[in-house]
Amino acid sequence: MMQDMYTAMGISPEVYEYGEQTLASLKDRFDEIDKTAEYNQLKVLKAMQDCRVSEACLLGTTGYGYNDIGRDTLEAVYASLFHTEAALVRPQITCGTHALALALMSNLRPGDELLSPVGKPYDTLEEVIGIRESRGSLKEYGISYRQVDLKEDGSFDWEGIRNAIHPNTKLATIQRSKGYQTRPTLSVEQIGELIAFLKSIKPDIICMVDNCYGEFTQTIEPTDVGADMCVGSLIKNPGGGLAPIGGYIVGKKDCVENAAFRLTSPGLGREVGASLQVLPSFYQGLFLAPTVTAGALKGAIFAANLYEALGFKVVPSGDAPRYDIIQAIEFGTPEGLISFCEGIQYAAPVDSFVTPEPWDMPGYDSQVIMAAGAFVSGASIELSADGPIKPPYAVYFQGGLTWQHAKFGILKSLQQCVKKGVVSALLCQK
């Protein structure tokens, strides 16, 4: 019966069977992910109960938003969950880049230096920092930047970091996820080691972690190992697929207050900012986030193992531990990359009938192809894939609101690769 349904959805018996074979070897990994989700589900629930979330918290405010009990309680929930003094969780924070820019711009002053001890930050931060010239960058405000690259093997360059810390090094930005680079993603334990090292050299350095894509992949978060601030997007993991917008900053009271005064206005800070109608999705999304993240993790591992066995290079490898939800697959040819994205699109609940095509996206030096059929526009916690049309023709794949949907999307991508002749050996396999 199951196979009949897959057939009805365009998956051939060979592709289905190949998927089942791959899955059979992943049982232990999946059990481990379910354990993490189970722990994190209780962690979220405990924070909600401890903060006495009530029905009244689900109502919104308008106008100035004074005394918005739902907003203030949600921030208390985030602070409790991340074990921090304070939190800022707002629909007025438009995306992850905005949240990161806010945290940086509000905690740095002219003459200060920003340090990235983990190499190049996420693309969009280049303009925030001023690595690429931009209006209103940190550089324009007299805030300098220094970067220490990771070593060839992905480890920290301890000596380089020591030498890069000066009296005006005010803040270190640590990106947990590899994003769209090929370096390994950092575990929370590694981040803890790095923070301890930074603080041993300069005790008052503010350690900020870009937590995008990392939330709930482990049972601890960077704020549990010494991070002064953790920053992320609500249309990724912690929004659970339900939050339609938003970002968060959790951490030390001073750091979060600085961000609040910058987001609204000096003097007003967290007191204003109406929540309108978004709070139910923020609460419910956070409640679902541990299991949604688990589904996305299973999807990434399934895709890695499926395509690795077919001879493609996958990053991380099929057996690597996971600290974020992104999976890269190198196809080596444009056809492979395009076929994969077509399959993901055809598996979507929204816009499944359109065919994605490479286009000249502003800011990129090659064409880019993207597949996304999401309920929340651009939400990368939903099943999505994209990649630049240039060697090594790598696709970056992530998300899936449920494991079952992620599985179907990956099988659909493989079916499309078979159809286009990108994968042929599959049919001969036992």
Ligand SMILES: *Cc1c(COP(=O)(O)O)cnc(C)c1O
């Ligand atoms: C997605 C992401 C960002 C930026 O978030 P946007 O919501 O796309 O602006 C920053 N850092 C990392 C590591 C990310 O994955």
